[in-house]
Amino acid sequence: MIHVQHVTKRYGDHTAISDVSFSVEKGEVLAFLGPNGAGKTTTMRILTCFMPATEGQATVAGFDCLEQPNDVKRHIGYLPETPPVYQELTVHEYLTFVGRLRGLAGAGLSQRMDRVIDRLSLGPVRARLIANLSRGYRQRVGLAQALLHDPPVLILDEPTVGLDPKQIIEIRQLIKDLSHSHTIILSTHILPEATAICQRVVIINGGRIVAEDTPEQLSARLRRSEKLSLTVKSPPGDWLSQLRQVDGVLAVSNPEGQPTVLVETELGRDIREDLARYVVTHGWGLLELKTVSMTLEDVFLRLTQHEEGVASEPVTPSADSDTALTSPPQP
Amino acid sequence: MTPVQAIIAKELRSAFVSPVVYVVGCVFLLIFGVLAHLAVQSASMQAVRMMQLQGGMAQVNLNDLVFRPTFYSIAIVLLLSLPLLTMRLFAEERKLRTFEFLMTAPIRVNDMVLGKFLSVFVIYLGLLVLTGFVPLIMSMFSSFDWNPVLTGYLGLILLGGLFLAAGVFASSLTENQIVAAFLSFGLLLVFWLLGAVGTLMGDTGPGNFIGYLSFIEHYDRLVRGLVDTKDLIYFVSGISLMLFLAHRVVESQRWK
Numbered sequence: 001m002i003h004v005q006h007v008t009k010r011y012g013d014h015t016a017i018s019d020v021s022f023s024v025e026k027g028e029v030l031a032f033l034g035p036n037g038a039g040k041t042t043t044m045r046i047l048t049c050f051m052p053a054t055e056g057q058a059t060v061a062g063f064d065c066l067e068q069p070n071d072v073k074r075h076i077g078y079l080p081e082t083p084p085v086y087q088e089l090t091v092h093e094y095l096t097f098v099g100r101l102r103g104l105a106g107a108g109l110s111q112r113m114d115r116v117i118d119r120l121s122l123g124p125v126r127a128r129l130i131a132n133l134s135r136g137y138r139q140r141v142g143l144a145q146a147l148l149h150d151p152p153v154l155i156l157d158e159p160t161v162g163l164d165p166k167q168i169i170e171i172r173q174l175i176k177d178l179s180h181s182h183t184i185i186l187s188t189h190i191l192p193e194a195t196a197i198c199q200r201v202v203i204i205n206g207g208r209i210v211a212e213d214t215p216e217q218l219s220a221r222l223r224r225s226e227k228l229s230l231t232v233k234s235p236p237g238d239w240l241s242q243l244r245q246v247d248g249v250l251a252v253s254n255p256e257g258q259p260t261v262l263v264e265t266e267l268g269r270d271i272r273e274d275l276a277r278y279v280v281t282h283g284w285g286l287l288e289l290k291t292v293s294m295t296l297e298d299v300f301l302r303l304t305q306h307e308e309g310v311a312s313e314p315v316t317p318s319a320d321s322d323t324a325l326t327s328p329p330q331p
Numbered sequence: 332m333t334p335v336q337a338i339i340a341k342e343l344r345s346a347f348v349s350p351v352v353y354v355v356g357c358v359f360l361l362i363f364g365v366l367a368h369l370a371v372q373s374a375s376m377q378a379v380r381m382m383q384l385q386g387g388m389a390q391v392n393l394n395d396l397v398f399r400p401t402f403y404s405i406a407i408v409l410l411l412s413l414p415l416l417t418m419r420l421f422a423e424e425r426k427l428r429t430f431e432f433l434m435t436a437p438i439r440v441n442d443m444v445l446g447k448f449l450s451v452f453v454i455y456l457g458l459l460v461l462t463g464f465v466p467l468i469m470s471m472f473s474s475f476d477w478n479p480v481l482t483g484y485l486g487l488i489l490l491g492g493l494f495l496a497a498g499v500f501a502s503s504l505t506e507n508q509i510v511a512a513f514l515s516f517g518l519l520l521v522f523w524l525l526g527a528v529g530t531l532m533g534d535t536g537p538g539n540f541i542g543y544l545s546f547i548e549h550y551d552r553l554v555r556g557l558v559d560t561k562d563l564i565y566f567v568s569g570i571s572l573m574l575f576l577a578h579r580v581v582e583s584q585r586w587k
Contacts (some may be wrong), residue, residue: 048435051585073437084432088348089341100337101436145432 001026001153001183002047007056009042016042017207019056024200026152029179031194032187034204040187041081043204044157047185048078060153074102077151081158083142087131091122091141094130095148102149116144120174136167143174154178156186160193172197227292228272231260233285246271246278262292334438338446339453342420346454351419355412356458366404367465370397393475394556398466402483402554406547409491410523414515416454417498418508420447421581425506434585444578448499455491459484479556486553489566493546494519496573503580523547 002024009016017039024030032040046053047060049069057064063071086094095116099109117123120140125133130141139159146154159175160168175184175197188194194201195215203211203218211218236242243252243263248271251264265271272289279286332340346352374396381391424430433443466480494515501514522545529542542548546569549562 045431050431050434070437070439073435076435078432078435080428080431082428084427084429086341086345086429087427088345093341093344097337097341098436100332100340101334101433101438103334103437105332 001028002058002060002185004043004047004058005056007043007046007053007058009039009046009051010054015207017204020204020207020209021056022202022209022212024183024185026183027179027181028200029175029184029186029198031198031201032185032204033189033191033194033201034187035189038204039207040204041157042207044078044155044185044187047072048076048155049073074149075151075153077146077149077154079142079146079154079156079159081161083138084145085130085138085141088129090127090129091117091133091144092126094141095144098145098148104149112148112150116147119147120144136163139163139167139171143171147178152183154182154184154186156184158187158189160188160190168193226265226269228263228265228275229260229288229290229292230263230275230279230286231258231288232279233259233287235259235284236282239284242282243275243278246275248274260288334436334442335446335449338438338443339450342447342450343453346416346450349419351415352454355415356454356461359408359412359458360461362408363401363405363462364465366401366408367397370400371469373400393469393473394479397469398475398480398483399554401465402487403551405487406490406550409487409494410516410519413451413455413491413494414498414501414512414519416451417495417502417515418512419502420451420499421503421577422506422508422511425584426508430584440578440582444499444503444574444581448496448574448577451495451498452492455495456488459487459491476556479554482556482558483554485558486550489553489563489570490546490550493566493569493573496570496577500573500577500580503577 004023005021007020008018020039020043022030032043034040042051045051046058046065049065049072052066057066059065060072061075063075065072086097089097092113095113096109099105099113104112117126120143122137122140122144125137130138133141139162143156143159146156156175160171163171172193175186178184179197186198199214201211201213201215201218202209230243232239240252240254240261243249243261248265248269249263250266252261253264254261263275272291276286276289279289374391374393377396378391421430424433463484466477469475470477497518498511498515501518502508502511504514505511524545525541526545526547529538529540529545529548532538532541543565546565549565552559552562
């Protein structure tokens with residue numbers, strides 16, 4: 001549905017994005033993850049034909065962003081970072097204007113409008129001036145604008161920024177619902193959001209794609225060992241060294257001095273059963289034993305704050321990148 | 332509804348929500364009324380003087396004594412007030428980030444520029460219609476030749492159109508409304524002064540050319556009742572040039 005090939009965008013001497021390539025299949029939800037200024041918005045602006053790429057090619061729904069911008073624009077619903085609303089209009093007037101620009105009119109327009117107003121629960125504020133709406137409502141009006149013409153592709157630039165937790169949950173749920181019938185790209189710097197709603201994550205930093213995979217794969221790929229968290233009730237004094245004797249344990253750390261330890265084990269080997277048996281037979285009182293998976297947050301920090309070697313080339317699950325990632329962070 | 336119509340409808344709605352149109356419209360109409368009143372006053376004083384000299388009913392030409400001075404003075408008022416109507420058109424879109432929405436909607440930049448220009452042009456035509464009370468009331472109490480008045484109105488329509496098109500262009504250049512308004516004042520004043528420069532250079536080739544560039548000479552002929560194709564072409568091409576420049580500027584935003 002969306003293909004981006006070797007796209008580079010320069011502003012004078014400044015390179016905003018450099019050699020970015022990725023593609024999104026129909027019905028997929030892709031998250032663009034990266035720190036502020038990484039090039040997320042620039043990439044989205046190129047896809048929505050707001051600005052052309054300096055080099056490379058981008059196509060949406062089979063149309064070229066440079067050659068057939070109006071065809072591309074018709075297939076896209078775009079929510080920029082700041083909701084593009086006219087404060088002096090009411091919600092109804094604003095959506096009417098948006099619909100007319102999109103070539104909708106009459107019964108078709110009012111039907112679509114009723115549908116998005118219903119979907120985004122904008123009914124109570126339909127006749128109110130946008131200037132008097134809260135941030136959350138404005139964001140929803142912005143989303144309504146993007147959905148009005150029922151486009152196959154949705155591009156959402158930080159759709160949950162500035163919302164309160166309840167609204168964030170609502171918007172995420174909405175995006176999940178939309179993902180059944182739409183291809184969606186969304187950008188965010190909130191990691192759980194990407195894990196919660198996206199099938200695939202592209203991590204972008206300094207204008208380059210540093211990783212691209214499913215959230216689970218990304219954390220699995222960057223993991224050098226399995227980690228288990230173990231909590232016991234009454235540990236003996238030398239329990240750490242005792243635990244190190246258990247077969248398969250690589251290291252045991254007890255960062256906070258609590259009766260909870262972090263046990264690192266060999267990759268691909270599940271020793272939970274053995275460990276549990278050991279603790280129980282020694283009568284320490286097993287309270288909790290769980291695997292600790294690397295959160296996307298860890299992955300993100302590693303990829304965007306780590307050494308040059310990682311940032312300069314896409315991460316592949318090869319041996320070198322793994323070793324590069326496991327070396328301690330350079331200050 | 333075409334995109335141009337949609338933009339006109341939206342811009343009119345936005346314009347009438349903001350106080351700018353009301354303030355500019357009121358001040359414009361007030362000054363038009365005051366100017367016309369002053370012109371009528373001076374015409375009647377002149378009539379009294381002529382009566383004393385001739386000892387009978389004097390014939391005063393209202394076209395020369397009332398309408399022409401009013402039309403000339405109102406051009407200055409237009410120069411000061413119309414940039415205030417156009418300043419927000421593009422500047423505000425850029426300031427409030429709605430520009431990105433417009434540029435990613437499947438419409439042409441042409442439609443955008445034309446729609447915005449026509450919206451302020453409609454407002455301006457509305458104001459001109461309201462000034463029509465002055466000649467209507469005068470025609471009830473006196474007689475004058477309607478033709479120069481109508482060509483004067485044609486001149487006002489074209490002159491205002493040119494000012495508005497220049498304002499659209501100025502507004503496309505910046506995201507600051509005050510800068511946009513001031514740019515259009517400056518641009519229009521320079522073109523106004525070109526008339527004086529042309530006159531100074533006398534009846535030479537360059538002098539005539541520079542004089543031709545100024546709108547004031549063309550407006551003057553229309554106010555005097557002369558409809559010349561040359562002047563019509565001047566205004567229409569001037570408006571087109573300004574809108575074309577605005578189009579280029581808006582289009583170029585995306586290449587930055």
